[in-house]
Amino acid sequence: MKMFPVYKQFDIEPVRGEGPYLWDEDGNKYLDFYGGLAVISVGHSHPAFVRTIQQQMEAPGYYSNAVPNRLQDEVAERLGKSSGYEEYQLFLCNSGAEAVENALKLASFQNGREKIIAFRNGFHGRTSAAVNVTDNENIQAPINRNLDVEILPLNDFEALAETFSDTDICAVIIEGIQGIGGVHIPETEFLQHLRKLCTENGATLILDEIQSGYGRSGRFFAHQFAGIHPDLITVAKGMGNGFPIAGVLISPDFEAKSGMLGSTFGGNHLASAAGIAVLDIIEKENLLENAGRIGDYLISNLQSISGIADIRGKGLMLGIEFPFPAGEIREALLYKQRIFTGSSSDKNTLRILPPLTFTEDHAEQFLDALTKVLNYYE
Ligand SMILES: Cc1ncc(COP(=O)(O)O)c(C=O)c1O
Numbered sequence: 001m002k003m004f005p006v007y008k009q010f011d012i013e014p015v016r017g018e019g020p021y022l023w024d025e026d027g028n029k030y031l032d033f034y035g036g037l038a039v040i041s042v043g044h045s046h047p048a049f050v051r052t053i054q055q056q057m058e059a060p061g062y063y064s065n066a067v068p069n070r071l072q073d074e075v076a077e078r079l080g081k082s083s084g085y086e087e088y089q090l091f092l093c094n095s096g097a098e099a100v101e102n103a104l105k106l107a108s109f110q111n112g113r114e115k116i117i118a119f120r121n122g123f124h125g126r127t128s129a130a131v132n133v134t135d136n137e138n139i140q141a142p143i144n145r146n147l148d149v150e151i152l153p154l155n156d157f158e159a160l161a162e163t164f165s166d167t168d169i170c171a172v173i174i175e176g177i178q179g180i181g182g183v184h185i186p187e188t189e190f191l192q193h194l195r196k197l198c199t200e201n202g203a204t205l206i207l208d209e210i211q212s213g214y215g216r217s218g219r220f221f222a223h224q225f226a227g228i229h230p231d232l233i234t235v236a237k238g239m240g241n242g243f244p245i246a247g248v249l250i251s252p253d254f255e256a257k258s259g260m261l262g263s264t265f266g267g268n269h270l271a272s273a274a275g276i277a278v279l280d281i282i283e284k285e286n287l288l289e290n291a292g293r294i295g296d297y298l299i300s301n302l303q304s305i306s307g308i309a310d311i312r313g314k315g316l317m318l319g320i321e322f323p324f325p326a327g328e329i330r331e332a333l334l335y336k337q338r339i340f341t342g343s344s345s346d347k348n349t350l351r352i353l354p355p356l357t358f359t360e361d362h363a364e365q366f367l368d369a370l371t372k373v374l375n376y377y378e
Contacts, residue, residue: 010334017044020355020362022340033333033366034340038179038211038317038353041238042281046357049241049277056273063269065262071272078279079249082220085229088249089256092267096210096236097125099246102261103232104129104171107204110231110254113170115148117163121181121345122151124173124208133173135181136345154178155190160197169203171232176212176222179353182346183312183319191226198231206232210246211317214238215282215356218292218315225314238356243274287356291315294358301367307374309348316356319349320370326350329373337369 014022014030020043022030032040042049063069076090093099108114118124118133125131131140132147152159154174163169172194178184198205207230212222216238219225223233229251236246245267265271282288295315302311302320310321322329325347333339342351354362 010331012334019043019046020358028338030334030338030340031362031365032340033352033354034342035238035353035355036242037237037342038216039237039240039242040355041214041216042241042278042285042287043355043357046241046277046281048281049274052273052277053243053270056270059269059273061268061270062265064264065267069267069269069272071269071276072267075247075267075272075275075279078276079235079247082279083233083249084220084224087252088233089252089254090247090249091261092245092247092271093263094244094265094271095125095246096234097127097130098263099210099234099236099248100124100130100133100173100206100208101127103206103208103234103248104133104173105261106232106248106250106254107171107206109257109260110204111168111170111202113168113203115150115167115169117160117169117172118149118151119154119174119178119186120151121154121178121184122173122175122208123178123180123345124175125210154184155187157190157193160194164197164201164203169198169201171204171206172198173206173208176207176209177217177314177317179211179317179351180345182321182344182349183317183351185222185312185314188226191223191228195226195228195230204231206230206234208234210234210236211353214278215288215291216315216317216353218288218295220288222314222317239278240271240274241278243271245271245275282356285357290358291356294360294363297360298352298363298367301363302370305367305371305374307377312349316352316354316358318352319344319346320352321346321349324348324377328377329370332373332376333369337373339366339369 016023080086209221231251233249309323312319
């Protein structure tokens with residue numbers, strides 16, 4: 001048997017990681033400006049993170065949600081504080097798509113409606129409802145196209161007003177910062193307007209912070225720049241620094257009914273311990289402030305490199321757009337400069353999502369490498 005080949009891969013296999021670096025079998029060292037797709041929030045093999053997982057393995061590592069679990073309670077309490085709204089309730093699951101699936105289900109349970117508004121270039125996962133609200137028909141199977149979904153242009157106030165006036169909306173789902181779509185930011189006023197429209201119309205506002213959350217933007221959640229409280233917030237990726245854990249933050253007016261949501265593995269002891277270790281490290285190492293500062297440093301220095309068409313994003317979630325496809329730049333960065341970066345569905349945009357522990361030195365290494373690669377293409 002072999003793996004079902006659904007992933008386009010480079011032919012480098014990392015076998016060791018430490019902080020922002022990865023090594024292959026031959027001992028070559030790589031700088032990880034991709035963070036394993038925004039997952040490695042506190043760095044590879046962070047000693048405090050490794051120690052926590054090792055200790056939890058003996059403590060027990062797993063038991064189901066049939067028993068209370070104080071580690072889950074701690075994740076909920078700490079995440080509530082980080083969100084700036086301690087009244088949120090938490091449901092824990094295992095992956096981003098599962099969090100989105102549960103958020104959409106909760107919205108529909110809450111108001112009994114069906115129509116969802118999502119946005120152009122948005123990505124929310126590959127499971128049934130999540131892929132249905134994702135703006136990419138190529139990854140939707142015919143059985144996925146059964147929700148009543150309207151995809152609107154991002155930051156288009158008029159299109160939004162028109163759709164809201166037409167019918168009762170169940171939920172609006174929007175990324176804190178669009179990731180896979182090429183790093184596009186919802187305007188502050190647009191998010192504030194969405195909050196107002198959802199409140200006035202009894203619709204649920206879902207902020208997908210799976211990629212933009214956990215400090216990546218320089219705030220714990222990217223929507224905090226707009227000062228709003230969404231009804232539901234989805235989290236995953238950076239939450240477990242590679243250990244699978246995801247969740248939905250749920251506004252206090254949502255009432256839980258036994259069995260309405262559930263998961264065998266969701267919030268298990270190992271996953272919750274990983275989640276606590278990540279929150280500890282983010283706090284102790286002041287990583288929100290660091291992500292904002294290094295992001296600003298990168299943006300201001302990228303502006304002086306010629307051959308770049310646009311720079312978008314906040315903190316350590318940046319999209320660098322070139323006036324040509326970014327694929328060759330990405331390959332040259334990896335094979336000639338030993339730096340991992342990410343692609344996006346906008347073929348000209350390179351995505352960078354490094355661990356939040358990055359320093360000015362790491363940023364300099366990237367800026368130098370990118371300058372060399374672009375000089376080669378001039
Ligand atoms: C914004 C956003 N939502 C949802 C998902 C789906 O997460 P997962 O791959 O863990 O299912 C992703 C994954 O990239 C994402 O970026």
